[in-house]
Amino acid sequence: MWVFWGGGSALADGNSFNIPHVNDHFDKVKQGPPPTKETPDTSTSQEEKEHGSGNWFTKAWNWTKETVSIAWNKTKEFCSESWDWICKVCGQITKVVVDGLSSAWNWIKDNIVTIGLTVGIIVLAIAAVLLIVFGSEFVLGALVISGETLGEGILAGIVISGLFSWLSGNDFFGTEMLSDMFFGGLSGGIGGAIGSWVSSSVAGSGFVSWLGSRISLLREAFPKILGGAAGGGAGQSLFDWFKTGKVNLRNTFVATVFGGFFALTGWSISNHTGPILSKINEIPIPKLEVGVLDASGMKIPTIGFGKITVGDTEFGAWLQKFASKGEGKGTGKPTKFKFDFAKARKEGIKRIEDEFGGVNENVANSKAILNPRDIRFMQSTVSNKTGDYTVLNNAKTFSQDPSKIFELPPIRVWQDGKGNIWTLDHRRLAAARLAGIKEIPVQWVSKDEVYKDAWKFTTKVDGKSVVLKIGDGSTQVIK
Structure with missing residues (x-):
């Protein structure tokens, strides 16, 4: 049987106990070393030595380095983020520009004919205006071409061809109408030049002189009619050839007749405008005149009515500008002196x-x-x-x-x-x-x-x- 008690032990085997030996002589116990008194550790650690915690200047320096390092790292991060943003924005802009240019190029390719015709018409119109304003004469061998007539033919061809094309059912300023206007301007200019040459060539011929001796009006009218007819026919023939590659004789005949008729009408109007304006400028106008009559040494005011004409007024001067050069004819536009x-x-x-x-x-x-x-x-x-x-x-x-x-x-x-x-x-x-x-x-x-x-x-x-x-x-x- 085992018996446990307290901190000792007792062994029992059968009928006897084994009790351990206890030393009761306390004074003979060997004394151990006395306890030592703890003292605070005042040594400097390696980390403190490295950071110089014992020196305020060193601490400030270390703080500055750490602050600058942090700021530099943040700056690099900001710059990196900014660069990424700029690249992203530039990428978007590039995409928009490229897409826009691509769309514009595709539009140009799809409308290249319309663009070309429009530019051609604009160039022809500008050239026509310059020829009319600054027109002189171009000499090509025996051919003398009036710049003014050439310019008027171009403008007339553009306007008339475009109008007829639109009335024929083509889209307003569509490709077909623009094509008619462009080729109409070219053919009208060439036709006008041919008409001018024909008119000037026959003006002094013996046939015209003989015709004028029979019918005086035809001395000047016939060259105009013939030139208009030749110009109209030539212009229409060229227009049909430009458009279809062949000449339409019916169209040419109709244009010839109308060209001569329009030339006769224009000549008739211009031939009578000048005399009409002259008659208007000769119309008398009452004018109130206030003067002073010296009679017997006294100044006596007098009132009378004099006469002036319309031509003496500013209106008459303005009206006179609308008469053409030579033969008292008018053109309906200000006189333009050429060389x-x-x-x-x-x-x-x-x-x-x-x-x-x-x-x-x-x-x-x-x-x-x-x-x-x-x-x-x-x-x-x-x-x-x-x-x-x-x-x-x-x-x-x-x-x-x-x-x-x-x-x-x-x-x-x-x-x-x-x-x-x-x-x-x-x-x-x-x-x-x-x-x-x-x-x-x-x-x-x-x-x-x-x-x-x-x-x-x-x-x-x-x-x-x-x-x-x-x-x-x-x-x-x-x-």
Whole structure:
């Protein structure tokens, strides 16, 4: 049996106990070493040594390095994120641009014909306007082409062909209509040039002279009709050939007839506009005049009614601009002087002979002194400035000292078959009229010299007045 008690042990085996031996002599027990007193550890750890916790400067330095390091890392992260954002945005922009350009290119490829025709029409229209505004003559061997006629033919071809194409059922400014307008402009310009050449070629022919001797109107009308017919037929033939590769004789015949008819109509209108405007400018208008009459040393106001004509007014001056050069005809547009002196001279000579009985050579090659108001103007307009001098300044000088006019060369004058006196030097006569002087030295000239300057004969009011072009659109009628 085992018995456990407390911290000791007792062994029992049968009827006896084994009790362990206990040393009760406490004083003989060997003493161990006394306990030691703990002291605080004041040694510096390796980590503190590395961080220098014992030095405030070192701590500040370490803090600065750590702060800069953190800031640098954040900066790198920000820059990296920003760069990624920029790349993303640029990628989106590039995609939009590429997609847009791709779409535009596809649109261009799909509409290349329409774009080409539109650009061609614009170029033709601009060229036509320039030819009309600055037109002169182009000489190709024996062929003389009027730039103005060429430009008008181009514009007419564009407008008429486009109108007929639209009325035929084609889409408004669709491909087919644009095609008709482009080829109409080309054929119209060429047709106009051919018509101009035909008209000028037959104008002086013996057949036209013979025809004019039988029917006077046909002397000028027939070349116009023939030129219009030739231009219309040629233009239509070229248009059909451009469009279909062959000439439609029926269309050509119809265009020839209409071309001649339109030319006759235009000539008839222009031939009568000038005389009508001249008659309008000669209509008298009552004018109230207030003056002072010196009677018996007293100033007595007087009121009277004088007479002026429409041509003496600003309206008359404006109206006169719508009359064409030569033969008193009007075109319905402002006069545009070109450098075709030969044609203008021919027209001037015809007017002098037909309307005023030619030149009286009995008074040629002599000098005289005349009243400026007895001398007529050949030109319809004169410019105020020429070189360093102006008409207005000369008029002021002459009004202050009338003798100054005699220090200048005499003005050249001539007399027509009806006894009217005309000048070849318009600015000095205009200045003398404005100054109100009564005498001016003149030199009578020969018929040859008059006909040499006959291109100046553009007056629409029988030379009774002239329009002074001052500049900036301002004018003054000198009567």
